[in-house]
Amino acid sequence: MKIKEIGGEFELINRVTKSSGSNPDIICGIGDDCAVIRSGENEYQLITTDMMVENDHFSLKWFTPAQIGKKLMESNVSDIIAMGGKPEYAFLSMSLKRDTEVEFLDGFYSGLYESAGRHGVLLLGGDTTHGTEYVFNLTLLGRVAPSLCRLRSMAQPGDLIAVTGTLGGSTAGLKLLLKDKEGYLPDHLEPRSRTREDGEAIAHHAHAMIDVSDGLGSEVTHICNRSNTGAEIIMEDIPLSATTIASAQILNADPYEFALYGGEDFELVFTLPEKSLGELRSVFSDFTLVGKITPKEKGIHIIKNGEKTPVLKGYDHFS
Amino acid sequence: MKIKEIGGEFELINRVTKSSGSNPDIICGIGDDCAVIRSGENEYQLITTDMMVENDHFSLKWFTPAQIGKKLMESNVSDIIAMGGKPEYAFLSMSLKRDTEVEFLDGFYSGLYESAGRHGVLLLGGDTTHGTEYVFNLTLLGRVAPSLCRLRSMAQPGDLIAVTGTLGGSTAGLKLLLKDKEGYLPDHLEPRSRTREDGEAIAHHAHAMIDVSDGLGSEVTHICNRSNTGAEIIMEDIPLSATTIASAQILNADPYEFALYGGEDFELVFTLPEKSLGELRSVFSDFTLVGKITPKEKGIHIIKNGEKTPVLKGYDHFS
DSSP, X not given: OBHHHHTSHHHHHHHHOOOOTTOTTEEEOSSSSSEEEEOSTXXXXXXXXXEEEBTTTBOTTTOOHHHHHHHHHHHHHHHXXXXXXXXXXXXXXXXXXXXXXXXXXHHHHHHHHHHHXXXXXXXXXXXXXXXXXXXXXXXXXXXEOGGGOOOGGGOOTTOEEEEESOOSHHHHHHHHHHTTOOXXXXXXXXXXXXXXXXXXXXXXXXXXXXXXXXXXXXXXXXXXXXXXXXXXXXXXXXXXXXXXXXXXXXXXXXXXXXXXXTOOXXXXXXXXXXXXXXXXXXXXXOEEEEEEEXXXXXXXEEEETTEEEEOOOOOOTTO | OBGGGGTSHHHHHHHHOOOOTTOTTEEEOSSSSSEEEEOSTTOEEEEEEEXXXXXXXXXXXXXXXXXXXXXHHHHHXXXXXXXXXXXXXXXXXXXXXXXXBHHHHHHHHHHHHHHHHHHTOEEEEEEEEEOSSOXXXXXXXXXXXXXXXXXXXXOOTTOEEEEESOOSHHHHHHHHHHTTOOSOXXXXXXXXXXXXHHHHHHHTTOSOEEEOSSOHHHHHHHHHHHHTEEEEEEGGXXXXXXXXXXXXXXXXXXXXXXXXHTOOOOOEEEEEOGGGHHHHHHHOOOEEEEEEEEEGGGOEEEEETTEEEEOOOOOOTTO
């Protein structure tokens, strides 16, 4: 039986996940951006890990080695930031080709360290081995005060749904490259995580938070599934950049599809009560309201031209 | 320039490693079995990560999926045990083939969980992606009391060198498989880490400790390099099992070569002052003395039939 026959990668994870039992130190195991473990009196440790494979997460046709290193670090940092946390220590495993050029690795590490330096991350260990394609895995540790720790499960009916920055830029760049068109590529080749300061500012006021790895539709679905709620996303309210709109015109495509189902924007999606909106805006304002959390029985919908449409599944490695 | 032209994987690590600066929480970064980070008043956190690639660390011709899962967990557990520590939380990343059978993964996880259960490890997260060959990465967290934390750098001239169990069995099994010979295979297909209790018992009396990933020659060299010492290994004193000796006869090979340069036995190599020998033996006795630590200027040697021979390099992914 193939993975797609049981429903794809998320069903696979459900199938093989065992309960972590009744260990009181484990605040959250599999099923959020990070695992959350109690660490001392008033602190949680956060742990996340991301694997990037050649020709899936990056193509050597388009990415410089430094851009691969940066993307690996930013994607992990984004998971820590999305919990309200501070990234700290990284561990890198690499499967390299036997004939890998040292210059390739010098470039890769320069990008990794540049991104690590920007976020205050120290690389403390790893493993190096070889295979027939490049595979990079980063594990990142961080920490957060319990009061700031934002889980996917914390949304409440009535919450507003907000996203930082703009969405769809990474996918727009990827589509341009795939179709050999000229256009704006930095959002795809050098996506950036939000900063720790942004994440903390939001965490003070938000209920649930998640980063955009697989598209807004997928992330809101994760929040709803874990929070036992429904949601309504107003499609026309999703923030798009001028470059993403221009790319979509070149591609004759719908930029909202990039935002909903593309992913890898590493922006933050969060929910918050309406009464907290003013206070958050006074310290952090680079966000847009895109919908609201509803009771579970209302389902998860996108409102497009005033009409309800269902949320489709995001990217699946095995579908 | 290729990696082998700068000297291989260890030289690569030296080239790209940046100092972790003067952060007082970092007891040990890159360069030991685990990274060691201060965690609270009287505890260190240990972090290790190991990547296993198809056709390098395992062949699907020989390994069952469960055996792959077990080997991945045991190799990481062994790194924590070699610091004197207690393994706790694991994070798994996998690059699977698109057409991976769910039954393959059920088998893999059953092995992983069996080994995790034996060592008290909980799997708390991970990442699943796809590629053209199987790649599995495990990151394992653990903890140790500072007084029991055993680094490679702690050996002192005059220390005895000891190894647990017997060595060379994993390599003997691999060679039988590679040459299509019948013989004893469990040491290769299902290597086992020592237990936490073994590691702690040794840690109470040892100075330096390391696990056998790349062969006794390579591990003693790591200890000497980090401790700024020399060493003398008495080849005839290296413990071999009857099955390893029998395999070597079938292969018309020298079983001591398997022990010195083979690796993946996941036994422990440690150094201790002669005066501690009796006390250790009273609580843990499954070890053999194989040599002694000498001043640095004496170099690192193997004594074979009474004659000094140099220690060769262990397995290198890029040589």
